[in-house]
Amino acid sequence: xxxxKVAFFVLVFPGFLFQFVMAAxxxxxxxxxxxxxxxxxxxxxxxxxxxxxxxxxxxKLFAKEDLTPAAADKFMFNLMPLVALAAxxxxxxxxxxxxxxxxxxxxxxxxxxxxxxAIPSFALFLAGWFSSSPFSLIGASRVLTQLFAYEVxxxxxxxxxAVIAGSWQITEIMAFRWWEGPWWSIALRMVGxxxxxxxxVTCLQAKLERVPxxxxxxxxxxxxxxxxxxxxxxxxxxxxxxxILMYTGAALVAAVFLPxxxxxxxxxxxxxxxxxxxxxxxxSVIRASFARIRIDQIVVFSWKYLAPLSLLQFLVVxxxxxxxx
Amino acid sequence: xSHYAPILLVFLMASAIPAVVWYLSRLIRPNLPNAIKxxxxxxxxxxxxxxxxxLSIRYYLVAVMFLVFDVETVFLMPWAIxxxxxxxxxxxxxxxxxxxxxLGYGYIWxxxxxxxE
Numbered sequence: 395x396x397x398x399k400v401a402f403f404v405l406v407f408p409g410f411l412f413q414f415v416m417a418a419x420x421x422x423x424x425x426x427x428x429x430x431x432x433x434x435x436x437x438x439x440x441x442x443x444x445x446x447x448x449x450x451x452x453x454k455l456f457a458k459e460d461l462t463p464a465a466a467d468k469f470m471f472n473l474m475p476l477v478a479l480a481a482x483x484x485x486x487x488x489x490x491x492x493x494x495x496x497x498x499x500x501x502x503x504x505x506x507x508x509x510x511x512a513i514p515s516f517a518l519f520l521a522g523w524f525s526s527s528p529f530s531l532i533g534a535s536r537v538l539t540q541l542f543a544y545e546v547x548x549x550x551x552x553x554x555x556a557v558i559a560g561s562w563q564i565t566e567i568m569a570f571r572w573w574e575g576p577w578w579s580i581a582l583r584m585v586g587x588x589x590x591x592x593x594x595v596t597c598l599q600a601k602l603e604r605v606p607x608x609x610x611x612x613x614x615x616x617x618x619x620x621x622x623x624x625x626x627x628x629x630x631x632x633x634x635x636x637x638i639l640m641y642t643g644a645a646l647v648a649a650v651f652l653p654x655x656x657x658x659x660x661x662x663x664x665x666x667x668x669x670x671x672x673x674x675x676x677x678s679v680i681r682a683s684f685a686r687i688r689i690d691q692i693v694v695f696s697w698k699y700l701a702p703l704s705l706l707q708f709l710v711v712x713x714x715x716x717x718x719x
Numbered sequence: 720x721s722h723y724a725p726i727l728l729v730f731l732m733a734s735a736i737p738a739v740v741w742y743l744s745r746l747i748r749p750n751l752p753n754a755i756k757x758x759x760x761x762x763x764x765x766x767x768x769x770x771x772x773x774l775s776i777r778y779y780l781v782a783v784m785f786l787v788f789d790v791e792t793v794f795l796m797p798w799a800i801x802x803x804x805x806x807x808x809x810x811x812x813x814x815x816x817x818x819x820x821x822l823g824y825g826y827i828w829x830x831x832x833x834x835x836e
Contacts, residue, residue, distance in 0.1 A: 404732040456744040464757040476737045483733035505796060527759040528772065539778050542785035549792040557799050622760050627744045631737060690835035693781055697833050701788070705821070708795075712817075715802065716810050 404487065413486045416667075417637035418448040423671070424640070424678045431682040448637070455630030463623045465526040474521035475624075475631035481513035482635050486642040490565045490649065491663045502562045507646055508552055511601065514639055515541045518610075521632075522620025533619025536610040536689050540600055543696035544607075548597035550704035554590040555650040557711050558583055564646070568654040568662075582714040589707035591651040593700055595673065598643045599680055600692065602636065606684035607692055644673040777835055784827060791820050 403409055422437065422445050429436030437444025462468050488507045490499060515537055522534025556562050559570035572583055600607040611619040618624075621632055648669035657665065687695070758765075798805065798813050805812075827833065 405736070409732075410736045457747050459749045459751065459756075460745075461752055461756055463759050464754070465759050476734065476741065479737040480730065480734040483736060484730045487733070502800070525759075526771075527761075529760065531772065535774050535778055539781050542781045546785065546788040546792060549789075550795075553792070553795060553799060557802065560802060562800055617760060626748065627741065631740070690777070693777075694833055694835065697784070698828070701824070705817070709817070712810065712814065716807070 408487055408489060408491045410483055413483060413638050413641060414634070416641045417634060418452075419445075420641050420644075420671075420674050421448040421637045424674060424681075427675060427678040428682050431679070452630050452634060455633070456627045458626035460626045460628070463525065463527065466623060467524040467526070470520060470524040471623075472628070474517045474524070475628045475635065478514040478517035478521075478635045479631050479638070481510050481517070482638045482642055485510035485646075486638060488564065489642060489645040489666075490568065491645075491666060499563055499565045504552060504556055504562055504564050504567065504646075504650065507564070507642075508549060511639065511643055511646070512541070512545060514635055515601065518620050518632075521624070522622075525620065525623040527623050529617045529622040530620050533610045533616045533622065536616075537603070537620055539689055540603070540607065540610060540692055543693045544597040544600040544700070547593050547696060547700040547704040548601070550701075550708055551590040551594040551597065552646075552650065554586050554707055554711050557708075557715065558586065564649055567650050568666075569656065572653065579714060579718065582710055582717075586707045586710040586714065587651055589703055589710070591647070593704045593707070594647050594651060595676055595680075596700060597696075598647055598673075599677055600696070601643060602640055602677070604677065605681045606687045608686055609689040609692060612686060640674065640677070641670065644677065645670045648673045780832055784832065787823070788820070791816075 405411060425447070426436045426443070437447035440446040440450045462471055485507050488499075488503050488510070519534045519537045519541075522530040522537065525531075525534075555567050555570075558572075559567040561567055561570070573580065603610050610616075611621065616622070621629060624632060645666065649666060652669045652672070654662070654665070656662075794816070795813065798809055802809065
């Protein structure tokens, strides 16, 4: 494989630079939408309509002094932001934006992507745990409890499009011709996919720890949860990680659940980005419409509503597959 | 195996990027730590409580439930990959498996493991 091509791929286009730009753009969009829904204007002064505000925030954080609390475990405390960012960057490379197929696409990449998206939560838990601060510890235990609540429905929801398409490769799931077949099979696919999409978006919101699932970082209760002791560049890296996670998570959900059409590589990439924007807009609306719920309510909600729903859509898909024999 | 070499490569490259970002910012930031800056956050007063405190038993209960159902999804994945080869036999088997799990799910629900009171 051509080394320059790979370097370009990893560093520029679907790689780090592109992810960084997408993360900043999506954060700007999210903040603007959120502000407009609260009758505020949101970021305004940095760049056109405050478009550069997320970048400016990041530069400010990176220029701050780098502190490690004396009580913290130095090595793990410094390592965790890097692990979280590395995991989301790797997951971003699996998003099929461009047909450089042999490098990013392999059978089973949807499973790898799902596991890579789970790593930041564990990194956040360990970050809180090794901070050795009471607030961090409470936040960390909440992060993990929340992960236990939403991870199973999220995985079951991701199974659905894969089982429907009969493939575990994101590009093949996207290439699946969902509009073909008898009417009842299309209808069953629609029902299964719609429920699964709802479950996946809700779980994504919980994965991002945004309102209403922001109990781990509830600023009125536990300061900033696992991030209490983090400042400067380490906090900046966690922030960047959250925004890239928002992009890659939304892109994964958009790629496998929302309809794709065979319209070529470039148009397909633009269409995928458009779908990603729609998913992020839904996440913003959820964030603006709810208040924070308690950690026990999160657990009860996901085990009593999300898990049965995800099982239900899985049964729908089973019926579909049994009919097709 | 050659299928999965890209994952390793991607992960190595992705680890290198944050490390570079990490050390680049060293050029522009100050570095003057002292004892007060490096103390744990406690709303401005001296830290009195220990960080390692007891956690609610509820967290462990949720963790146990998660283990069972996560193994379920892990078990569903190989079936779903081999779906075409296993055909109707596999479908019936996975139906029985899901039914048994649903029984367990109904049991923990009826026992009140999902309620936090």
